[in-house]
Amino acid sequence: MIVILKPNPNRDQLDSLIAWLQEKGVVIHTSVGEHSTILGLVGDTSQLDADLIAALDIVEGVRRIQEPYKKANRKFHPEDTVVQVGNTQVGGGNLTLMAGPCSVESEEQVVAIAKAVKASGATLLRGGAFKPRTSPYSFQGLGAMGLEFLKVARQETGLPIVTELMDMSQLPLFKDVDLIQIGARNMQNFDLLKAVGQQDKPVMIKRGMSATYEEWLMSAEYVMAGGNPNVILCERGVRTFETYTRNTLDITAIPVLRKLTHLPIIIDPSHAAGKSWLVDPLARGAVAAGCDGLLIEVHNDPATALCDGPQSLRPEVFDTLARKLLTLHETMKTLEG
Amino acid sequence: MIVILKPNPNRDQLDSLIAWLQEKGVVIHTSVGEHSTILGLVGDTSQLDADLIAALDIVEGVRRIQEPYKKANRKFHPEDTVVQVGNTQVGGGNLTLMAGPCSVESEEQVVAIAKAVKASGATLLRGGAFKPRTSPYSFQGLGAMGLEFLKVARQETGLPIVTELMDMSQLPLFKDVDLIQIGARNMQNFDLLKAVGQQDKPVMIKRGMSATYEEWLMSAEYVMAGGNPNVILCERGVRTFETYTRNTLDITAIPVLRKLTHLPIIIDPSHAAGKSWLVDPLARGAVAAGCDGLLIEVHNDPATALCDGPQSLRPEVFDTLARKLLTLHETMKTLEG
Amino acid sequence: MIVILKPNPNRDQLDSLIAWLQEKGVVIHTSVGEHSTILGLVGDTSQLDADLIAALDIVEGVRRIQEPYKKANRKFHPEDTVVQVGNTQVGGGNLTLMAGPCSVESEEQVVAIAKAVKASGATLLRGGAFKPRTSPYSFQGLGAMGLEFLKVARQETGLPIVTELMDMSQLPLFKDVDLIQIGARNMQNFDLLKAVGQQDKPVMIKRGMSATYEEWLMSAEYVMAGGNPNVILCERGVRTFETYTRNTLDITAIPVLRKLTHLPIIIDPSHAAGKSWLVDPLARGAVAAGCDGLLIEVHNDPATALCDGPQSLRPEVFDTLARKLLTLHETMKTLEG
C-alpha cells in the first residue's frame, strides 16, 4: 500500500500515523519528493483500511498494491480448481453445458426438457423454483414444489441439478440440490453469501449487473472465507447504455478471471442477451474465448413460458447448438495446443 | 400497450394472438400501415407479460404505455404520503434531518452523537448495527448489541431510530426499531422486501447503485403490495464512470420522483460522495431541489471510525450545516411560494 | 409512431395536432381507452420530430416504431455490403486481418512490420499518422510524414493502408489512402462525417466509447446520406465500470449489427482490452461470433512504442494468432454450414 502525503504535513500527525502503522506490523519506506512525500507500506497490509488512512488530514491519497481477496486469488493457489457437482466436474478442461427451463412449471415439462438436453450433451440440469421477479405481480416460481419436480427429473436422467437460492431461510429445502446458484441481484447479499459459505454444497455466483471483477471475486471470497472452497463464477452480462439487448455479455471476463482466480468460469448467454437468436453466436464466442461451460435456457414451448420465454431455445435448436459448441471446444483445444 | 407486428404476419398466428388477448379482457384497436400493423391494447394490461408477447414470431416489438407500479404511483394516489416515524413525520413539507454514525461502536459513542445531532436540529438518529461490507475481513457491525445501544440513545434523547436490516432472519430484533432501512445492495432482494411488506413498521428503501427510477419504484411496490404503505425512498448516488467520488448523487431524482410517486424522498449525500468535504454542497443542492430530508453521517472521531470514516462530519461541522440547511429550506418555501 | 395522449386532452389542441399531422401526410388511427387515448401514426414518419410532439401539453409520451436510419438499414438493403479496399474486399465471407503499429514511427519500422504481418496473412496495413491523445503533452503522431511512410510500406508489400483522419482539413493528404478511419472520439463529429460522405474513399467508423448501436448506425447514415455507400463499422469496446481493462469488448454487436445493417463489422481487440495478453482470447471470441475481420496492433518493439505499447503484439505472436484465427474462421464456416 502506498500513502501519498500532502505537502508539508503536520509533523505530530505524521509521527502518530507512522507509530500506528508500525504497531500494525507494517514496515514503512519513505520517499521524499519536491511536491510530495510517499510512504511505501510493506508487509501484511490487508487488515489496513485504506479509506480510513485516506481520510486523515495529512494524507493526499492512498493506492492499494495487492488484491483484497486471498482464497480466490490465483497468486496463492496457482492450480485450477475443479468443482465436483453430483456426478460431473466443472472446470479442468471440460465444457460443461448446464441447460433447462428458466422456471420449473410442471413435472412433465422439466422431465421432458431434462431428457432432451441430456441427449444433446448437457451434463447439468438448470431450472428455477424460486424466481426473482422485478414486479410483485409476476409469477414468483413454484417454490418447494419446483424443487421436487427438479429432483424427479434428476432421478429420470441422472443429471445433477442447479437452481437459485434467494434467501437463507430456504436453505433446508436445498440440502438435496447439487449446485446452489446465487443470483446477480444477490451477489452482494452478504448474509446469504455467509450462509452458503457455512455449508458444503458447491455454489455458483452470478455477477451483479454492474459489478467489477474485484467486487465479484470478493463475493466468492465471502463464501470461501466461510469454509466452502467449491465456488463457480457465472458471467451473465453487465448493464451498459445499450437497450437493444437486456445486458451486454462481457467475454473479457473469461481470460481476466483465468488470470486473477483459479475458480471455474461459466457464461450465461441467455440472460445476457434476452433474445433467443443471440444465444448461438454469443455461446460460440464464449467457447472460443475459453470458458469452462455455459448456462443455457431451453424450453419446449418458449412462447408460453411463464417467464423469460424470449430468450429460451427449443430443444431441437439447443441440440444443434450443443453439438456445434462441443465440436468447437475440441477444435479450440487443438488450436491452443 | 402497443404491439407492433412484423410485415405480413401469419394470419393464423395473428388470430390466435388476438383471441388470447381478448380472453384477457383487453380491447384491441388495429392500425394497418404500409410497413407495419399496430395493435393498440386498451384495458388492464398490467397482467400481460410484454416480453412474452415480444417473443412471438409475428411480433416486431412491444411498447408499454402505463407504468408497471400502482400503489406507489401518484396517478392513483395524488396526495403526498406523510410517513409517521416514532414522534416525527417524514414528508409533508418538513425537512427531516437523519443523522448519526455509520456504525454503532459503543453506547457512549452513539449516545454522545445522538445528543449532539439532536441539539443541532436532527429529528431521527441513524446508526448501523448490521453492516454490509464488501470484504468478509472488514468489521461487520455490532449486530444485536448495536441495536441495544441505539435504543439507549433513543431513550436518552427521544430521537426515533433508523437502522439497516440485512436479512429477514434479523426481523424479530427490529420490532422496536422506528424505521427499517433496506440498503442499496438489497434493493432487489425480493424476499426481504416481501418480509418488510408483511409487517407494519415504516421502511426506507435506498436506491440500488445502478437502478432506474422504475426499478426502484417497483421495489417500493413490493413492500406496498404486501400491505405496508409506509415507504420512504432514499437516493444515495448512482454508479458512473467517475472514480473521484464513490458514486454520483442524482438530484434529478427529487423532482422526477415527486411527479411519479407520492412517497417521501430522502437524500444521502454522505454515501454518495464518500468524502466529508462534499457533504455540505451536495446537501445544499438537494434541499434547494426540494427533497424531504437528508441522511447524514456524523461521527465524533471520523479518523478512527470503524467504517466509512472519510465521509463522516464532526458534530460541530454538522451543527453549522444543519442550521444552514434549515434556513435554506425556509428560504426555498418562501421562494417557491 | 405512437402518440399517447394525457387523460381528457384539451379538444382544441388535439384538433390542431391532428390537423398538423395530416398536413404532414400521416394517416392517424385513434384508440380510445379508459385511461388514455392513443394515436397510431402511419406513413412516412421519419420527418416528424418525436421530441417536439412529446413536448405538447396534451401529450403523455411518444414511442417510435421505425428505425431512424434508412441507407444503413438491412430492411431496405437485404444483401450484405462488400467494401472494396484497394486490392482486397471487406465483408462477404472473408476474414480480413488489418494489422500494424498504433503509431507510424519511421519508414523502417512500418515497412518491417508491414512485411511481417503480410507474411502472417494480414491483407490490410494499419498505422496511425495523426494520433488523438488525451494529453496535449503526449506524442501527437508524425502527421503527413507518417502518411508517406505508410505509402512506402504499401509499395513494398502491396497491402492497402488504413489510417485515422482527425480533421477535415487533413482530407487532401488522405487522397492516396485506401481506407479512412474515423476514431471513436469523432464518431459524432458530424462535420467530419459529412466531409467523408462527400468523397468516395471507403470509411471505417469506430464506435464511440458509450454509443448505442443506433447512434453508431446514425453516424454511418451521415456518411451514406452524403453519397458514400462504402462504410465499415468497427467495434473497439465500450466504457463500463470495469477498470481492469481499458474498455469492455462488446461481441454482441456482431450478431445484432448483422441483423440491423448490411455493412461489414470489424472488431478491434487491441484497443478494447489495452493489454496485449488479452488480444488472443478476444480475437478468437470475435471470430467465433462471426465478425468480418479484426484490427490488431502489431509492433516490433512494444516496450518502446511511442504510444499504446502495452496492447501491441510482437510480429511472431501475431503470426501464431493470425494462423489460428484463419483456421478458426474456416472451422466456423463448416460448423455454420
Next chain:
Amino acid sequence: MIVILKPNPNRDQLDSLIAWLQEKGVVIHTSVGEHSTILGLVGDTSQLDADLIAALDIVEGVRRIQEPYKKANRKFHPEDTVVQVGNTQVGGGNLTLMAGPCSVESEEQVVAIAKAVKASGATLLRGGAFKPRTSPYSFQGLGAMGLEFLKVARQETGLPIVTELMDMSQLPLFKDVDLIQIGARNMQNFDLLKAVGQQDKPVMIKRGMSATYEEWLMSAEYVMAGGNPNVILCERGVRTFETYTRNTLDITAIPVLRKLTHLPIIIDPSHAAGKSWLVDPLARGAVAAGCDGLLIEVHNDPATALCDGPQSLRPEVFDTLARKLLTLHETMKTLEG
C-alpha cells in the same frame, strides 16, 4: 509515480529500467517487500508514459500520484480565474445567466428572446447557429446567417453572445463571437481544441457525455497549452442507465472542480434533463451547490421550436426562475459567509 515490480524481477531488465528512468531526471526510491518491490519515482514524472512502463515484463502495475494537467490545476494556480466575456465577467462570485434559444431561427425570434432574457437578468445570450444533430435528416442550423442574427440581437441588447463552434473551418466566422462553445460531442476533438487554443477568444467546454473530471480537465489543458487561458467549464449531464431523463445532471462536479481547478463552472440544466419542467429544480440545486452560472434554453414558442423544444422555457417562466435564482444566490452568499 509508483512502479510495482513483479516478484523476482529479471535483474538486467530492472537495471535497464532504472538507468532509463534516471536518464529522464527522475530520482528513484526503492522499497523491497516480501511479495513485491516498489519504485517510488520523484521529480517531474509528467513526461513519463505510465502505460509504457506498465507494459514492461518486470512490471506488475503503475500508480500515478500527480494529476496530468498543470495549467488547469488549482495547485499551481490557487486564485479563481475570472473570464471576461464582452462586457460581463464569468466567475469571481457572480451568478452568470446565459439564456436564449437552442437554435437561432430568425432575426425576430432571437432579438425578441434576447430582449426578454435581458430584462429578466441574463447577462449573456446563447443561441445555436451550427447544430450537432444525431440524424443527418434533422435541421442542421442556419449557419453563418444564424451568427448574423445573433450579432443583431447583441447590438439591440448589449448582451455578449455564446454559440457553438463545430469545426475549425468555421473559425473565421466566429471572430466576432464573444464566447466560443465546444459541444459535448467535440470535447475530445483534439484538433478543434488546439485551434481554439491558438486564438484569444474565451472558450466554454461542455463535458462529454461519459467523460470523467480528469478527461474534461485535460481538454481544458489542450486549450490552455495552446496559449489561451480563458476557459470556462460547462456540466450538461452525464449518461447513466436512467432513460426517463436525457442525461443525469452531476452537481457534484461543482465542488469537485472548485477544488481541482481555478476555472469557472457553468451548469446546463436544460440539456441535462431534456424536459422543461425539470429546469427549475435542477437550476436551484446547482446554484445552492455553488456554480458560477447557468446556461438555460428559452424559446418564445417551445412547441414549434426547430430543435430541442421540449426543454425550453417560455420567457415568462424564465423570468420567474431567473429572479428566484438571483435571490437564492444572494441567500447562499449570506449563508456561506
